[in-house]
Amino acid sequence: MTNHWSLETGGSPTQAERLGERIGIGGVVSRADTAADAAISFEAVSKWFRRKDLLVHALSRVSLDVRQSEFVSLIGPSGCGKSTMLRLAGGLLEPDRGSVAVNSQSPAEARRQKRYGFVPQHPALLPWRTVRRNVSLLSDVNRRQDNPGMSTDDQLAMLDDIGLTPFLDSLPRELSGGLQQRVSIARAFALGAPVLLMDEPFSALDEITRADMRYLLLHLWGQIGSTVLFVTHSIPEAVVLSDRVAVLGSRPGRITQVIDVSLPRPRHAEVEDSDDYHRVLGEVRAALRQGWSS
Secondary structure, three states, X not given: OOOOOOOOOOOOOOHHHHHHHHHOOXXXXXXXXXXXXXXXXXXXXXXXXXXXXXXEEEEEEEEEEEEOOOEEEEEOOOOOOHHHHHHHHOXXXXXXXXXXXXXXEOHHHHHHOOXXXXXXXXXXXXXXXXXXXXXXXXXXXXXOOOOOOOOHHHHHXXXXXXXXXXXXXXXXXXXXXXXXXXXXXXXXXXXXXXXXXXXXXXXXXXHHHHHHHHHXXXXXXXXXXXXXXXXXXXXXXXXXXXXXXXXXXXXXXXXXXXXXXXXXXXXXXXXXXXXXXXXHHHHHHHHHHHHHHO
């Protein structure tokens, strides 16, 4: 994590530059190329759940490496195991077969060391705490010498940067849904965790607010450089945000294709008018259709 919140980029490589040599353009990077550099690694993971008298096969031999500072989206039909993968990465579930590692540790150990930030579908703000105190909550609770998170000054600078300064002393009930989700995302970044797990954080927002939130998220991520595993049902959202999109087929969930998104960074709304954007959009849509029918 950077020591000071700043929009200046001089003197150190940008997030896109740090990723450039590793991601490349064209073709899916093999696991052999990425395993040593993986922030999150799924190796032949299978998972079952018991529902009353039924055994539901949720995931089947899923393998995926998410590299350091990479943004990877999981997309697929409902019930294909996207959120299950997120919970496995976060140490909330154990695989029945295969293995999951986070920075070469077990997810449970990474969770004990507070190496995660999590952004759920709904903001989950504490109703009695103001905006500034909700953002500082995780840092206040999880004080560690090896991962102290953002300083108070850096948190306030970040909140100012994303337009929340006028609402610092507001309670969640006084905020719109979009502003509440801004607070939720800022809270995750303020923890300073190297890995962010995001489970459809914009699904409850209207389309205009949702589109704005994508670029706000990219702005914050570009400054911090965390590794992000992001679940979505939106093809445009996956393409705008991601370095790669992992497409899952219908249950039992398995990764049918991983698509490189070679759009230049930093990305702004104008990228959605480009031919390359529409090309990748078509690739992801075709992969979803193929995964649904396979």
